[in-house]
Amino acid sequence: MLPPRAYIFIGLNGIRALSIIAMLLVFASSIFVLVNDIQAVNRFMKDSSDADLTDCEYIENSTVPNQPAGVFWAVVNRLLIIFQIIVLIFSELGWPAAFFDRFFPVLGENFGLGPLGIFQCLIGATILSHHVDDFTLVAAFFLFALGCLNMLLGLIFRERAKSKRSITSWRAEAKGVLPTTHDLRPAFARPQSGFISSLFSGNGEKPSREDKTAGYGFGSAGEKKAGLKGFLISKPLETLPRYAAPPPRTEQPGGSRTGTPEPRFKSSNYAI
Numbered sequence: 001m002l003p004p005r006a007y008i009f010i011g012l013n014g015i016r017a018l019s020i021i022a023m024l025l026v027f028a029s030s031i032f033v034l035v036n037d038i039q040a041v042n043r044f045m046k047d048s049s050d051a052d053l054t055d056c057e058y059i060e061n062s063t064v065p066n067q068p069a070g071v072f073w074a075v076v077n078r079l080l081i082i083f084q085i086i087v088l089i090f091s092e093l094g095w096p097a098a099f100f101d102r103f104f105p106v107l108g109e110n111f112g113l114g115p116l117g118i119f120q121c122l123i124g125a126t127i128l129s130h131h132v133d134d135f136t137l138v139a140a141f142f143l144f145a146l147g148c149l150n151m152l153l154g155l156i157f158r159e160r161a162k163s164k165r166s167i168t169s170w171r172a173e174a175k176g177v178l179p180t181t182h183d184l185r186p187a188f189a190r191p192q193s194g195f196i197s198s199l200f201s202g203n204g205e206k207p208s209r210e211d212k213t214a215g216y217g218f219g220s221a222g223e224k225k226a227g228l229k230g231f232l233i234s235k236p237l238e239t240l241p242r243y244a245a246p247p248p249r250t251e252q253p254g255g256s257r258t259g260t261p262e263p264r265f266k267s268s269n270y271a272i
Contacts, residue, residue: 005164012165015153019120019146020092025139026123027085033136034078037062041071063130081123088119094166112161114154120147 040062056066064074091100091107101108106115124144127136153161163169 008164012153012157012161015146015149016092016165019116019150020089022139022143022146023085023089023092023120026127026143027082027089029132029136029139030078030081030085030127033063033132034075034082036133037064037071037074037078040064058131063132077126081126084119084123088116091116094162109162109166110159112154112157112159113150117147117150117152117154120144120150123147 037059040059041064044059044062058065059070062074064070087104087107090096091104094109097109101110105111120143124140124147127140128144132140157164
């Protein structure tokens with residue numbers, strides 16, 4: 001049975017694939033509508049009269065409004081939709097990630113799927129607000145539905161959505177199943193990296209006797225060489241353990257009171 005993060009990874013990448021397919025369909029339908037509008041405008045300008053220009057609100061068989069600069073704004077609208085779709089497809093593919101993180105951060109790795117869903121819904125609503133053919137209608141409705149789903153996923157996973165569906169993050173988590181530990185010992189207490197490898201050569205042979213007996217030397221020269229390798233030599237404190245008995249007192253000849261000061265009393269300086 002797969003872990004829960006595997007189902008999340010598969011589900012998010014499945015929605016990403018459907019999102020890319022929907023945007024490719026909208027890209028193709030926008031080019032089709034753009035070509036169809038230009039052909040319809042050419043036919044209308046060739047066969048129409050002044051009465052036709054005043055009676056209709058839209059040019060026949062097109063999405064171009066019959067108003068000043070209507071053809072220009074209709075073409076600009078389709079070109080902007082195509083440009084936005086291209087940008088959103090690259091953001092879904094995650095390339096180039098550095099460009100989006102710096103110049104368009106809402107589509108970068110640090111944001112979730114909410115902004116992407118908002119852009120998709122805006123594009124879908126813009127296309128659905130015009131009378132279009134069936135292919136364009138289905139593609140726009142599909143994009144709008146996926147935009148709503150991406151906004152929902154953005155509310156659920158927030159900024160972690162793109163990291164959960166990333167292949168590189170998945171591989172990094174797979175490698176990090178076992179916890180990693182760090183050596184907290186100071187540098188002078190850690191074994192040298194070449195210590196074990198120095199015991200045996202590359203072909204498994206034992207080192208020579210000279211390598212075994214090689215050391216740092218004695219005295220101040222040995223202490224200096226050990227210090228260069230990261231080892232510190234500290235002098236222990238001169239003290240006795242708590243369980244050790246105090247050293248015996250030696251009595252001097254002449255009695256036990258020899259060498260001890262005479263006792264003095266407060267009542268009299270001459271009392272013995």
